[in-house]
Amino acid sequence: MDSTSNLFERFGGINLLPVLLAIVAFALIGSPSTWVTLTVAGLAMGMMIFLMASGLSLVFGLMDVLNFGHSAFVSFGAFIAASVLAALAAWVGADSIFLNLLAIFLAICAAALFGLVAGWAFERVIIKPVYRDHLRQILITMGALIVAEQLILAIWGGSPISVPRPNFLTGSLIIGDVSIELYRLFAFALGLAAYIALYMILNRTRVGLLVRAGVENREMVEALGFRIDRLFIGVFVLGSALAAIGGAMWAGYETLITAAIGSEMMIIVFIVIIIGGLGSIEGSLLGALMVGLMGNYVAFLAPKMALASNMILMMVILLWRPYGLRPAVK
Amino acid sequence: MTAPILELDGISTDIAQYHILHGVSLSVPEGGVHVLLGRNGAGKTTTLRTIMGLWKAREGAIRFRGDDIAHLHTSEISRKGIAFVPENMGIFGGLTVEENMRLATNDGSFDRERLGRIYTLFPALEKFWTKSAWSLSGGQKQMLAIARAIIERRDLILIDEPTKGLAPAIILNMVDAFREIARETTILLVEQNFLFAKSLGQTVAVIDDGRIAHTGNMADLVEDTVLQTKLLSLSLDAHQ
Numbered sequence: 001m002d003s004t005s006n007l008f009e010r011f012g013g014i015n016l017l018p019v020l021l022a023i024v025a026f027a028l029i030g031s032p033s034t035w036v037t038l039t040v041a042g043l044a045m046g047m048m049i050f051l052m053a054s055g056l057s058l059v060f061g062l063m064d065v066l067n068f069g070h071s072a073f074v075s076f077g078a079f080i081a082a083s084v085l086a087a088l089a090a091w092v093g094a095d096s097i098f099l100n101l102l103a104i105f106l107a108i109c110a111a112a113l114f115g116l117v118a119g120w121a122f123e124r125v126i127i128k129p130v131y132r133d134h135l136r137q138i139l140i141t142m143g144a145l146i147v148a149e150q151l152i153l154a155i156w157g158g159s160p161i162s163v164p165r166p167n168f169l170t171g172s173l174i175i176g177d178v179s180i181e182l183y184r185l186f187a188f189a190l191g192l193a194a195y196i197a198l199y200m201i202l203n204r205t206r207v208g209l210l211v212r213a214g215v216e217n218r219e220m221v222e223a224l225g226f227r228i229d230r231l232f233i234g235v236f237v238l239g240s241a242l243a244a245i246g247g248a249m250w251a252g253y254e255t256l257i258t259a260a261i262g263s264e265m266m267i268i269v270f271i272v273i274i275i276g277g278l279g280s281i282e283g284s285l286l287g288a289l290m291v292g293l294m295g296n297y298v299a300f301l302a303p304k305m306a307l308a309s310n311m312i313l314m315m316v317i318l319l320w321r322p323y324g325l326r327p328a329v330k
Numbered sequence: 331m332t333a334p335i336l337e338l339d340g341i342s343t344d345i346a347q348y349h350i351l352h353g354v355s356l357s358v359p360e361g362g363v364h365v366l367l368g369r370n371g372a373g374k375t376t377t378l379r380t381i382m383g384l385w386k387a388r389e390g391a392i393r394f395r396g397d398d399i400a401h402l403h404t405s406e407i408s409r410k411g412i413a414f415v416p417e418n419m420g421i422f423g424g425l426t427v428e429e430n431m432r433l434a435t436n437d438g439s440f441d442r443e444r445l446g447r448i449y450t451l452f453p454a455l456e457k458f459w460t461k462s463a464w465s466l467s468g469g470q471k472q473m474l475a476i477a478r479a480i481i482e483r484r485d486l487i488l489i490d491e492p493t494k495g496l497a498p499a500i501i502l503n504m505v506d507a508f509r510e511i512a513r514e515t516t517i518l519l520v521e522q523n524f525l526f527a528k529s530l531g532q533t534v535a536v537i538d539d540g541r542i543a544h545t546g547n548m549a550d551l552v553e554d555t556v557l558q559t560k561l562l563s564l565s566l567d568a569h570q
Contacts (some may be wrong), residue, residue, distance in 0.1 A: 206438045213422045213433055220420035223382055224434050224478075225408035328424060 014325050018046075018289040025297040033177035038296045044184035046285075046292025047191020048253060051246030052265060053272040054198060054284045055239015061215035061279020061328050063232045065127055066134055069141035070243055071269065072148030073119065075262030077111035077244030078251035079156050082163045084110045085252075092164045100166035104252075108190075111248035112241045119240025123233055131229075145263060152259040160258050163251045187249050194242065198281050211235060215279035215328040268295075271314050277327030286325050335360040335486055335516050336381070341390035341400075343380045350376045352540040353390065358486070358533075363508060363517045365531035365548065367524065367562070373540040374520040375417055378488045381518075382414045383407045394486070413479035417490040421471050423464030427455055430463050434478040441482075448477045451507045469500035473507075480511055487511070490520045505529050524562060528552050536561045 008016070022039055029035045056070045084107040085092050091103040126144050130136040169183040202208035210231055214221045218228045250265065251257050272291050276283030291310050298309035317325060336358040343351040351373050358364050368374045379385045381392055383404040392400040399407050408414070413434075422430050431445075432438055449456040452473040458466060463474060472492055479487050493501045501523075508517060508530050521527040527534070531548035544551075544561050551558060 206432075209425070209429055209433060213425060213429075216422045216424055217420055219384060219404075220416070220422070221433070222404040223384070223408055223414045223416075223420065225405050227403070227405050 014286065017286065017325070018293055021290060021293050021297070025293070025301075028301055029297070033179075034300070036178045037180060038300055039293065040180045040184050040188070042293035042296035043289065044181075044187040044191075044253070044292070045295060046289035047188050047195075048246050048249045049265070049268055049272055049292060050191050050285050050288035051194055051249065052243050053269045053276070053288055054194075054281055055235070055242045056269060057273040057276065057278060057280060057284045058211065058215065058235050059232075059239050060273065062211065062218065062228070062235055063131065064134070065131070065232075065236075066137045067127065067141050068138060068266070069122065069126065069144035069148065070239070071262030071266040072122075072145050073115050073240045073243035073262070074247035074250065074265055074269075075148060075152055075259060076114055076118065077247030078163075078257050078261050079152055079161070079259075080114050080244070081107040081111045081248030082161050082251050082257060083156075085164050085166075089164065092166050094167060097168045100168045104166050104169070108245055108248050111244040115241035115244030116237050119237040120233065122240065123236040127236070145266075149259045149263065156259070158259070160256045163255050163257060165252055165255065169252075183252060187253060190245075190249060194245070195281070195285055202281060207231070207234070212328070268310065271310050273324075275314050275317050275324055277321075277324030279328030280324075280326045283324055283326035283328075333360060334358055335395060336518065337391075337393040338377070338381070339391040339393070341377070341380060341392060342388045343376055343385055344388050345376070345385060350540050351380065351387075354537070354540065354542055355390075356535055356542060356545070358516065358518050360516055361512070362532040363512045363519055363530040364533045364535075365527040366518065366520045366535050366537060367522070367527060368520075368537040369522065372537045374537055375490055376540075377537065378414065378416075378490050378518070378520055381407075381488060382412065411483075411485035413484040413487045415475045415479050415487065415489040415492065417494065419471050419475040421463045421466075421474055423462065425463055427459050427461060427463055427466070427474055430474055431455075431478055431481050434481045436482055444481065448481065451510060452477055469496050472496060472500075472504070476504075476507065476511070480515070484515055486516045486518065488518050488520075491522065492519070493521065493523045493526050501526055524558075 025038070026032075026035050029038065052074050056067060059065050059067055085103060088103040088106065091099040094100065122144070126140055127137070130140055165183055169186055171182055173180045173182060173185065202212055210221060210226055214228050214231060221228050247262065250261065254261070268291060272287040273284060274287075275290065276285070276287030290313060294309050294313050295306065299306040334357040338354050338356040341351055341354040342349065354373070354377060356366070356377070366374050366377060376385060380387050383399070383402055387400050390400065391398050394410055394412065397410075399410065422433070425433070431440070454470045455473060455477055458470065463471065466474060476489070476492065479489075492504060496504070505526065508519075511517065512530075519527065519530065528548055528551075534544075534546060534548045534551050535542055536544040544557070551561070
């Protein structure tokens with residue numbers, strides 16, 4: 001048993017889980033081209049969920065704050081990006097890749113900017129008065145989510161909004177029998193870039209070191225001379241911006257969005273941070289990839305089980321590792 | 331007797347609905363090791379945490395070099411030159427030994443000479459420098475917690491029961507290390523282990539039920555076995 005466990009750890013340990021999941025799915029699906037398409041879709045979906053989940057995981061880890069309003073940033077990010085893309089319709093539909101890229105870059109920047117500003121205001125007005133009080137956190141952030149959804153309905157109306165994809169991301173990459181949507185590759189690349197940037201910040205900078213230490217023991221960080229509450233504002237604002245970027249990318253993925261886009265994603269986001277382990281970026285990535293892959297594989301193999309699959313995945317992982325796959329050390 | 335570096339004047343601290351400290355007054359002279367003794371639940375840890383601002387005093391004053399620090403934020407108290415080694419050591423297990431130490435530096439860089447002295451005091455830290463702190467043994471974690479408190483020059487170090495759960499051989503090493511550290515700074519040591527405390531302490535205060543029951547020189551307490559029996563069995567007498 002020990003030798004099996006050592007072998008598992010030597011080859012990457014729990015980091016291998018998404019790979020194992022993909023191998024099992026390959027055996028069940030049978031068709032390589034279908035498997036590649038589903039795998040790329042799952043990875044892209046996972047990366048977008050990672051963007052939405054990573055900030056929430058750090059926020060909970062650092063300050064024990066349960067923010068159910070996090071998905072409001074996802075919703076606003078999606079709608080703001082959709083509005084920017086609609087306003088730049090000429091660039092979105094142009095044959096120039098440069099103009100296409102500029103349009104999507106501006107849409108993502110607008111969503112991120114909203115996340116930064118609204119995240120700061122949200123933390124100051126909604127979160128700060130309820131530090132260390134989980135019940136009030138849940139109530140007030142749920143209330144804020146409802147208000148945010150109503151605001152979206154008031155601004156953008158109740159009808160679903162179509163989200164145009166930039167021209168260069170509308171096609172598919174065909175390799176043999178395999179067809180891969182370009183937007184999915186783009187979403188995967190953007191999520192990967194965000195993960196690498198976050199990893200570098202957390203592991204190569206003093207601020208990152210403080211965040212990692214604060215997630216473990218915020219009292220001790222303060223006893224070493226640092227204001228954890230000020231650090232928390234920064235993390236909260238960054239997490240809100242990432243959620244808004246995730247929402248912007250998800251809007252392009254879905255191509256038709258409603259005011260409920262955020263609250264629909266919230267369940268998946270919570271599953272991801274529970275699976276991954278609270279306060280851990282690596283855990284959020286692992287959880288997001290597994291949820292993305294599982295969702296796509298099961299939707300193909302047993303469509304009726306699609307909704308339940310992630311819940312079952314969470315239950316199995318919690319039975320195996322009650323604190324998630326890679327929780328921050330507490 | 332040198333001028334006090336730290337004075338507690340009538341400190342009362344509550345935790346939720348419980349009154350833990352009842353007007354604690356204590357004076358810590360500058361330099362050397364000073365010991366706060368007491369049984370479990372007597373209020374030793376609460377006293378240290380109140381000094382650090384981790385729990386706020388309901389009333390009373392805490393003066394550090396004459397300035398009242400009772401209302402300051404913990405981080406501001408730390409930046410005044412007070413280091414804290416909590417009972418649970420406060421090690422960041424997910425960080426490496428180096429990262430734990432780097433966090434305690436003023437600007438993220440090490441004074442090589444100072445680091446060299448720490449390696450001499452605690453050779454295990456050099457050996458495990460790049461390892462995760464959670465992989466250290468209990469004694470090594472305690473060494474790291476103390477090393478972190480002295481990686482920069484501090485005026486006062488508050489240490490909460492450093493010998494708890496440690497093997498006798500490690501405690502002996504700890505005595506030597508504390509003597510070395512006390513050459514340049516003041517240590518306020520909370521202990522239950524009287525043998526360890528008496529080998530280091532210059533002054534001693536005994537706390538019981540949130541009140542200071544005795545203050546004086548450690549040498550006097552060591553000499554006076556009747557007083558020792560009275561003070562150190564205080565808790566048993568009071569609770570039987």
